[in-house]
Amino acid sequence: MxxxxxxxxxxxxxxxxxxxxxxxxxxxxxxxxxxxxxxxxxxxxxxxxxxxxxxxxxxxxxxxxxxxxxxxxxxxxxxxxxxxxxxxxxxxxxxxxxxxxxxxxxxxxxxxxxxxxxxxxxxxxxxxxxxxxxxxxxxxxxxxxxxxxxxxxxxxxxxxxxxxxxxxxxxxxxxxxxxxxxxxxxxxxxxxxxxxxxxxxxxxxxxxxxxxxxxxxxxxxxxxxxxxxxxxxxxxxxxxxxxxxxxxxxxxxxxxxxxxxxxxxxLEVRDPESEALLDFLSRMEFRTLTARVAEKLGVEAPAVVSAPTSVAPAAPDLPVMGANGYQTLSDLAALDAWIDDIRETGHVAIDTETTGLDEMQAGLVGISLAVRPGDACYIPLAHVEGEGDLFGSGDRLPGQLETADVLSALKPVLEDPAILKIGQNVKYDWKILARHGISMTPVTDTMLMSYALNAGTHNHGMDELAERYLGHKCIPIKELIGSGKSQIGFAQVAIDKAAPYAAEDAEVTLRLWQHFAPLLSSERVTTAYETLERPMIPVLADMEMAGVKVNGDTLKRMSNAFAQKMAQLEEEIHQLAGEKFNVGSPKQLGEILFDKMSLSGGKQGKTGAYSTSADVLEDLAAEGHDLPARILDWRQVAKLKSTYTDALQSHVNPDTGRVHTSYSIAGAQTGRLASTDPNLQNIPVRSDEGRRIREAFVATPGHRLVSLDYSQIELRILAHVADIPALKQAFRDGIDIHAMTASQMFHVPVEGMDPMVRRQAKAINFGVIYGISGYGLSRNLRIPRAEAQAFINTYFERFPEIRVYMDKTVADAKEHGFVRTLFGRRINTPGINASGPAAGGARRAAINAPIQGAAADIIRRAMIRMHAAIRHLPAKMLLQVHDELVFEVEESAAEELIAAARQVMEAAAEPAVKLSVPLVVDAGIGENWAEAH
Missing domain, CATH: 3.40.50.1010 (5'-nuclease)
Known part of the structure; x- marks a missing residue:
């Protein structure tokens, strides 16, 4: 042969x-x-x-x-x-x-x-x-x-x-x-x-x-x-x-x-060529295998030399920022050359410049790309001349490629699963491009890398990261667009000024990726980043783009009702004060409380005005004073009116008729998501007024809203991590955990229990998770501090395992400077070794972080798996609020959705963690969010 x-x-x-x-x-x-x-x-x-x-x-x-x-x-x-x-x-x-x-x-x-x-x-x-x-x-x-x-x-x-x-x-x-x-x-x-x-x-x-x-x-x-x-x-x-x-x-x-x-x-078998093989193995720095292969082949092993990875800012042998000059692309041939380079390199940093911060309405002004340090380009698309307005109206400047042509050229490479797209807060760019028909995948995010590594130590904006880790100060945006009344939109910035700014963003993003990527492994946060951070980008982007329908008429009626409620409360407040005054004026309120009524606890600042913060008013209310309690009620209603029923009406997107909130993945250091524009995370659920706001969130005709909510998930996690037999057994048996706690603490039977006693136990159960003090519990329950501290002491006597968990967690935080959740999320505790008043807050945060963080991790894991689980159903995931997910589904498929989503949520911890208590999800269906919840 x-x-x-x-x-x-x-x-x-x-x-x-x-x-x-x-x-x-x-x-x-x-x-x-x-x-x-x-x-x-x-x-x-x-x-x-x-x-x-x-x-x-x-x-x-x-x-x-x-x-x-x-x-x-x-x-x-x-x-x-x-x-x-x-x-x-x-x-x-x-x-x-x-x-x-x-x-x-x-x-x-x-x-x-x-x-x-x-x-x-x-x-x-x-x-x-x-x-x-x-x-x-x-x-x-x-x-x-x-x-x-x-x-x-x-x-x-x-x-x-x-x-x-x-x-x-x-x-x-x-x-x-x-x-x-x-x-x-x-x-x-x-x-x-x-x-x-x-x-x-x-x-x-x-x-x-x-x-x-x-x-x-x-x-x-x-x-x-x-x-x-x-x-x-x-x-x-x-x-x-x-x-x-x-x-x-x-x-x-x-x-x-x-x-x-x-x-x-x-395909005939060939012997290895020693020089080529050993060269590769030594370049990979595989010392043991290099020596083993060299011995087998009968040759001398080459030296394998390497230096430890530095966590310092950019390596000194890298080219300076923009070393080769930033290109402005104005013809398709130049763009094609960049695309060829991207394909050969296998990755690209990308950044979009737009007319505003609302991804659902902002127009695309330009795109910047970078494939290696020192090189970046800007593709201007919609810069205009003249004053125009902030949103890019005006005559289009010459020398710009057509947006459709550029997106058509970039689409294959941006959708190529073999090419990594790198962004800083890339969810924004993902949504901008999605509105133009591009499904950008796969993506990675330097902001989230920094968050996975450094949550709790500093912010994760690009400018701060560039200075901190690259030693580079970025071009300030104000140099281009100004500020105040004279501010212009990015579309109005001259191309020769816009290009260096935009291209620099792409290059900085690339360098940050090169800096953070190896640290994920060495700092043991790769798993957390890959399973809890990066996969959330498309999940949240899809939710945000879906939005949720709100009923404007309902909001208007609620605003009117809240205005009437505020008027009633003002009348009560004036009667309690014995005179009329501006309830919204902290200065006038302070004079009423501390000068006229001579209540204790008045503290004057540098201006001579008394503090009337929520903490001050809650302390006074806990002492039994009605006026500060009514002021707190008035402030809550006023906030609901201004923040929600009034503001939500202005957040309705004119194109979709829906409200599109934006979720911050790297907000809270424990992994909890935060929403902005509008903030839907902080709608109160314990007051009738807060619950009524949810009535304005409605399903489209023929559909229903479905809410699935983890039941007492943080207490369940506490029972698991602190290994508390009584709590674990109660959860397994489906017992009312708050009633059980009250029974054990206060020696009263569960049957016929006074609701107030159960409420006190509930406040302690949840308060302990946050390391609550007697002072804090006294404010929450509006009871004397000594009584509140006695409750906490009794609690620890009944559940001593919690004290053991707290002490161990604080000790670990002090030793390592961080704690970890069950799923590997690293939560830094920079103030844990401080002294003075700050030490208490840092200690409480460290105790709570593994619990709240694990709860956040579990719902993230559920959200990431949800798309595949419900893709066969006429349903969309719309909202995430702490431990709750809200869906919109065709009415006929609501029960099927609940079954599928509940299965995902209740098994979300597995296989990474096998909890010793079951996760339980409550579900509801309604024409609006209030009915569903």
Whole structure:
């Protein structure tokens, strides 16, 4: 046989390269190259697996030909058959993405054929090569344990599980699927595959599918004779979903006709070339493997030199900011050159310039790009001359490309899953581009990287990050647009001034990514970033763009009602004060309370005015004074009127007729989301007035709002992390936890309990989570401080495990400077070792952070999984408020939505954490939010 031939007596080994990569990535801890922080854990595992495979090949089963087959990162023909194919798969972890090309380079360094074909999966290439080799009279071993490849097992073709070193033949296939290899495809078509989003037949699993195929012979015969099946539900499923099942078979059937541009003979086994292989291994800084390979090959191992990764600002050998000048692109040829560069590089930092901050209405003015330090460009699109207005009206300046042409050119690269898009607060850019028909994926966010690393230590805006970590001061936006009455919009900024500002933003973002990416691994926050931060970007963007409908007439009626309520309260206040005064004036109120009424606690500031803050008024109310209590009531109603019933009317988008809030992912250091413009997180739910505001949030005709709310999730987490047997058992038994606490503390029976006693226990239960003091509890319950402290003392006597948890948490925070949630979120505690008044607040924050943070993590995990869980339903997730998710759904599908969403929410902690108490979700349906909640 010649070196180019293949025939009888030849043995082809086909290695499933993607399986090797993922096995290596998940089996090993994160690893970065010391010299530059490049993630290399998967590459290291891949190389060790490949070297072990090569070293083990001897004897009669050794290959004469070998190739490693990879998936090409692009859509395949199966997406044309079924667009939802593999739609449920999560995005690749960011630290794994740059390792894919390195594994290809590693394969070539080992002198093994490296194969991938655009438009086809690795499995199809393996199927094609296996069939060709079998037909040529040779033998084939597929080095993989992937069930999807088992349909190929048969005469001349076997599989080898490389981890268990176990052969997989027809008997092993039959044991797994209940049928022989020739009927595996039929079983898979019926059972479907949730990982690849192959729909199959609802309710039919592998065992049932195998029974049916064995009884009827093959899939087509089964579908043609479906009416003969006795079980009514199974029979109807096969009749109703016959076409879906046939589509599923096309999805799981491997293509043995994949076009290949090489011959089997070219895959002949070749010995590694020592110089090329050792050069690669030493560049990767794999010291142990380099030495092992060098010894095996009988050559001297090259020196592996590396310096530890620096956490200091930008490395000194990087080019200065804008070293090569910032380009302004005004022709498509120049843009095409940048796009080619992006494709070759595999990543791009992107930033959009717009006419405003409201992503749902802002116009696109320009786009900036950067692929490496020192280089960036700006693409002006809608700059205008003349004064115009803030929103870009006026005559368009010459020398700008057409927006449609630029977006059409950029769309393929921005939607290419093989190219990473880097942004600073990239959710904003994601929404801007989504309104222009571009679904940007995958994305990463330097703001969220900083948040994952540094939550609680500083802000995460680009200007601050640039100064802190890059030693660079960005061009202030005020230099371009001014401020106050003379402020202009970005569209009015001259292009020659706008370009350096915009391009600098893109370059700074790129440099921040290069700085933060290696730190995620070294600081052990990669998992938190990849599972809790980055996946939230498209989830929240979709929610924000969906918006929620509000009833303007309801809001107007509420505003009027609140105005009347304020008037009534003012009358009461004037009567209690004995005179009329401006209730909204802190100065006048202070004089009434502390000069005229001589109440205690009056503190005068530098201006001589008394403080009438909420804390002061709550203290006075707790002492039994009616006037400060009525003032607090008046302020709450006034806030509801100004912040919600009046303001919400102005937030209705004129194009959609809905309110589109914006969620901040990197707001609270515990991971809780915050919403702005408008803020929907702080609508009070304990007062009748606050609950009434939710009546204004309504479903569109034919739809309903559905609310799903975690029940007492933070108390459940506390019971788990503090290991409190009494609380855990109560939650398992479904007992009223507040009544149980009251019973244990105050020695009263649960039956016939005074609601006030239960309320006190509830306040203590939730207060303890926040490290509440006797002073704080006395204000909340409006009882004397000594009585409140006695309640807390009794609480700790009944549940001593809580004190142990608190003390340990504070000690850990003091030692490490941070605490972690159950899911790996790092929450820094910078003031924990301070002295004085600040120490108490830092201590309480540290105690609460792992609990509140875990609750925030759980609902984030639920939100991230929700899209896949409800994608088959006519429903959208609209709002997240602390422990509650709100959906809009067609009325007929409301109950189905509740079942699907509840299943996701109650299992959201798993598999990362197995809680010792159940998560329980309460659900409601209504025409408005108040009814649903």
């Amino acid at each position: 010649t070196s180019t031939g293949f025939g009888k007596g030849c043995h082809l080994h086909l290695i499933d390269g993607s399986a090797f990569i993922f096995r290596a990535y998940h089996a090993l801890p994160p690893l970065t190259r010391k010299s530059d922080g490049l993630p290399i854990g998967a590459v290291a595992g891949f190389c060790n697996m490949l070297w072990k495979y090569i070293s083990d090949q001897n004897g009669s089963n050794a290959p004469t030909h070998v190739a490693v087959i990879f998936d090409h990162s692009s859509k395949t023909f199966r997406n044309d058959i079924y667009p939802e194919y593999k739609a449920n798969r999560p995005e690749l972890p960011e630290d794994l993405r740059p390792q894919f090309p390195l594994t290809r380079e590693a394969t070539r360094a080992f002198n093994v054929a490296c194969i991938e074909t655009e438009g086809f999966e690795a499995d199809d290439i393996i199927a094609t090569l296996a069939c060709q080799a079998r037909d040529a009279g040779g033998a084939v071993t597929i080095v993989s344990s992937d069930k999807d490849l088992m349909q190929l097992v048969g005469q001349g073709v076997n599989m080898l599980d490389p981890i268990k070193n176990k052969a997989i033949g027809p008997d092993e296939v039959a044991e797994k699927f209940g049928v022989g290899p020739d009927r595996v495809v039929d079983v898979q078509a019926l059972a479907g595959d949730s990982v690849d989003n192959v729909p199959g037949a609802p309710g039919i699993g592998v065992k049932t599918a195998a029974l049916l195929i064995n009884e009827y012979g093959d899939l087509e015969a089964l579908l043609e004779r479906a009416e003969e099946i006795r079980q009514p539900k199974r029979r109807q499923t096969l009749i109703d979903f016959a076409e879906q099942i046939r589509i599923s078979k096309k999805l799981v059937q491997l293509d043995c006709q994949t076009p290949l541009d090489f011959s089997l003979g070219s």
